[in-house]
Amino acid sequence: METKLLKIHESVRELRKLRSDKEKYLKLLESKLSKSYRIKDEKTKTMIRIQATILSAIREYLDSKGFVEILPPIIGPASDPGIRGARQAVIDFYGRPYKVMSSAILYKQMMATALKKIYFVSPNIRLEPLETIYTGRHLVEFFQVDIEWARATYFQVMSLAEGLLNHVIKRVTEEHQKTLEELFHRSLSIFPTPFKKYSYIEVLKILKDLGIEAKYGEEISWECEELISALHDRPFFIIDYPLGSRGFYDLEDPERPGILRDFDMLYPEGFGEAISGAEREYQYHRVAKRMLDSGEKLEEYSWYLNMLKEGIEPSAGFGIGVERLTRFICGLRAVWEARPYPKVAGLFSP
Amino acid sequence: METKLLKIHESVRELRKLRSDKEKYLKLLESKLSKSYRIKDEKTKTMIRIQATILSAIREYLDSKGFVEILPPIIGPASDPGIRGARQAVIDFYGRPYKVMSSAILYKQMMATALKKIYFVSPNIRLEPLETIYTGRHLVEFFQVDIEWARATYFQVMSLAEGLLNHVIKRVTEEHQKTLEELFHRSLSIFPTPFKKYSYIEVLKILKDLGIEAKYGEEISWECEELISALHDRPFFIIDYPLGSRGFYDLEDPERPGILRDFDMLYPEGFGEAISGAEREYQYHRVAKRMLDSGEKLEEYSWYLNMLKEGIEPSAGFGIGVERLTRFICGLRAVWEARPYPKVAGLFSP
Numbered sequence: 005m006e007t008k009l010l011k012i013h014e015s016v017r018e019l020r021k022l023r024s025d026k027e028k029y030l031k032l033l034e035s036k037l038s039k040s041y042r043i044k045d046e047k048t049k050t051m052i053r054i055q056a057t058i059l060s061a062i063r064e065y066l067d068s069k070g071f072v073e074i075l076p077p078i079i080g081p082a083s084d085p086g087i088r089g090a091r092q093a094v095i096d097f098y099g100r101p102y103k104v105m106s107s108a109i110l111y112k113q114m115m116a117t118a119l120k121k122i123y124f125v126s127p128n129i130r131l132e133p134l135e136t137i138y139t140g141r142h143l144v145e146f147f148q149v150d151i152e153w154a155r156a157t158y159f160q161v162m163s164l165a166e167g168l169l170n171h172v173i174k175r176v177t178e179e180h181q182k183t184l185e186e187l188f189h190r191s192l193s194i195f196p197t198p199f200k201k202y203s204y205i206e207v208l209k210i211l212k213d214l215g216i217e218a219k220y221g222e223e224i225s226w227e228c229e230e231l232i233s234a235l236h237d238r239p240f241f242i243i244d245y246p247l248g249s250r251g252f253y254d255l256e257d258p259e260r261p262g263i264l265r266d267f268d269m270l271y272p273e274g275f276g277e278a279i280s281g282a283e284r285e286y287q288y289h290r291v292a293k294r295m296l297d298s299g300e301k302l303e304e305y306s307w308y309l310n311m312l313k314e315g316i317e318p319s320a321g322f323g324i325g326v327e328r329l330t331r332f333i334c335g336l337r338a339v340w341e342a343r344p345y346p347k348v349a350g351l352f353s354p
Numbered sequence: 355m356e357t358k359l360l361k362i363h364e365s366v367r368e369l370r371k372l373r374s375d376k377e378k379y380l381k382l383l384e385s386k387l388s389k390s391y392r393i394k395d396e397k398t399k400t401m402i403r404i405q406a407t408i409l410s411a412i413r414e415y416l417d418s419k420g421f422v423e424i425l426p427p428i429i430g431p432a433s434d435p436g437i438r439g440a441r442q443a444v445i446d447f448y449g450r451p452y453k454v455m456s457s458a459i460l461y462k463q464m465m466a467t468a469l470k471k472i473y474f475v476s477p478n479i480r481l482e483p484l485e486t487i488y489t490g491r492h493l494v495e496f497f498q499v500d501i502e503w504a505r506a507t508y509f510q511v512m513s514l515a516e517g518l519l520n521h522v523i524k525r526v527t528e529e530h531q532k533t534l535e536e537l538f539h540r541s542l543s544i545f546p547t548p549f550k551k552y553s554y555i556e557v558l559k560i561l562k563d564l565g566i567e568a569k570y571g572e573e574i575s576w577e578c579e580e581l582i583s584a585l586h587d588r589p590f591f592i593i594d595y596p597l598g599s600r601g602f603y604d605l606e607d608p609e610r611p612g613i614l615r616d617f618d619m620l621y622p623e624g625f626g627e628a629i630s631g632a633e634r635e636y637q638y639h640r641v642a643k644r645m646l647d648s649g650e651k652l653e654e655y656s657w658y659l660n661m662l663k664e665g666i667e668p669s670a671g672f673g674i675g676v677e678r679l680t681r682f683i684c685g686l687r688a689v690w691e692a693r694p695y696p697k698v699a700g701l702f703s704p
Contacts, residue, residue, distance in 0.1 A: 041464050060413075078478075096444075098700045104445060129429060131447070350448045
């Protein structure tokens with residue numbers, strides 16, 4: 005298999021090598037995390053400056069397209085439950101359990117109804133399972149840029165995502181080309197658009213050709229995403245996931261029952277998932293049914309369901325993880341190199 | 355007393371009137387909060403757009419002065435304990451209690467050591483006591499712009515705060531003058547600098563002349579802040595709080611033992627506190643002593659104390675609450691009008 009992965013980035017290759025000795029990798033990570041308060045190396049300092057440029061470029065791009073930045077929710081009675089095996093962090097809010105946002109998707113629908121085109125730079129906590137220590141792609145604490153656009157299609161927001169990524173690359177190379185090359189051995193240029201779109205079914209076929217049986221109806225695992233990502237030298241989309249594989253808020257296509265109008269964007273070179281997005285379910289009776297089907301308790305979502313009963317705008321949107329984007333832009337081994345105080349499942353750090 | 359408060363803003367007067375009937379006020383607030391998902395009025399929509407301009411102006415100003423925006427911590431083993439009677443929100447982080455940040459001050463010192471001039475747009479949770487429902491100034495969930503500057507004095511960061519506020523007013527009036535006047539009956543202009551500086555002791559004297567005995571050594575209560583604020587038509591500073599009245603991180607003046615090199619900035623017109631800031635304690639033995647004096651458990655701050663042992667830069671900085679700034683800029687009755695999904699002590703809302 006390894007011989008086929010011609011486009012894998014050197015850092016991803018290094019991560020794979022590192023994690024092949026789990027004990028050694030864990031020791032390295034524990035030692036790094038416990039001392040993360042000590043930022044003396046130029047690489048980390050430069051990463052932070054590049055991350056500031058990335059954020060600035062994202063805001064510049066979205067503002068220019070008429071999106072309004074809104075300060076996101078931090079806690080609330082309900083958060084996104086559709087988070088692949090992670091648990092939510094719970095606090096005691098005057099006697100009631102409130103969640104620290106694992107994703108602000110419910111609030112995005114609220115705000116897109118009010119202002120049409122909106123975004124958050126959203127603080128998220130997901131208590132990931134311990135095995136995510138080794139993926140290079142999971143942080144317990146991270147930020148995502150959360151975008152929502154009333155009455156847009158998922159194809160429109162995919163175009164927006166392409167433009168957004170290219171604008172980030174443009175600004176970062178304008179401002180940091182030299183340090184990127186010198187410190188990170190990374191050179192980037194704008195990617196031709198539109199990016200390639202695979203359907204979920206096509207991806208299952210590609211995996212099958214590689215000898216991997218992925219089960220229809222389930223999310224594609226991060227290992228498979230890393231693999232497919234490593235076969236590409238450009239970002240690409242996977243679209244049309246099947247019902248049951250994603251959260252209750254991804255819209256089921258009225259003309260193709262069982263198929264969701266949603267997508268992931270994947271980075272190339274083995275960096276894996278970049279973005280998750282979709283058109284949204286927005287009608288009360290449909291959402292309530294989807295919630296029940298996925299085992300959610302309706303009473304936990306009372307404000308959200310009340311809002312749907314009163315009526316909201318249909319919308320589409322996506323979330324792009326800032327640390328994963330930074331990892332890709334700088335060509336880092338792992339997301340724990342893209343945050344000054346990384347929190348990784350089960351490991352204690354500042 | 356009321357006759358003296360000539361500069362009190364109409365909205366603050368309205369809030370005072372509202373809260374004079376506690377039961378009615380509570381009903382109004384409960385009803386507003388439970389339906390906060392329903393944003394149909396132009397005033398709230400415009401407030402959100404103005405808040406976006408405020409944030410954009412803050413970033414523009416700080417970036418132009420060489421400050422680097424860093425994504426803030428969300429949770430951690432320790433957070434700022436110096437939060438006037440509020441409790442911290444605690445989550446279970448793989449068997450250990452982690453705090454949701456009530457203030458990121460410990461992390462600001464870490465990052466100012468690495469990058470010299472930094473800021474966060476920082477998500478904060480403070481489980482405020484129930485009586486704060488009536489102040490118009492307290493939210494359980496809010497954002498502050500958290501600034502830290504290595505080797506600066508508190509006078510330098512006060513100048514920065516003046517410039518920052520005036521730049522926000524400049525941008526907001528350039529972009530929203532007409533709606534500000536039409537929807538909010540608010541007109542603003544740049545304030546002459548430097549802003550007036552009162553010492554803590556001078557403020558106690560002013561209060562005494564108004565017939566109020568405030569005890570030396572304690573923080574000035576929000577009621578007294580509102581009162582003094584209402585005597586002014588321009589922002590002003592209170593400096594040099596006494597040891598014991600603030601957190602362990604405010605630097606005790608080496609040449610004036612018992613006096614801290616710190617400040618608050620207050621808005622005029624009864625809007626009250628805008629900013630808290632200080633030079634920081636940064637030497638291990640001094641911080642450890644201050645922690646013990648204020649009843650903190652050293653073991654909770656192990657990473658922070660380890661960092662101090664290794665040595666960090668002296669620094670000064672401040673935090674400015676975004677919702678309070680928005681309240682002042684728009685002339686709103688309360689901070690719960692400056693957030694689309696306000697969380698107020700003990701009240702349930704989206």
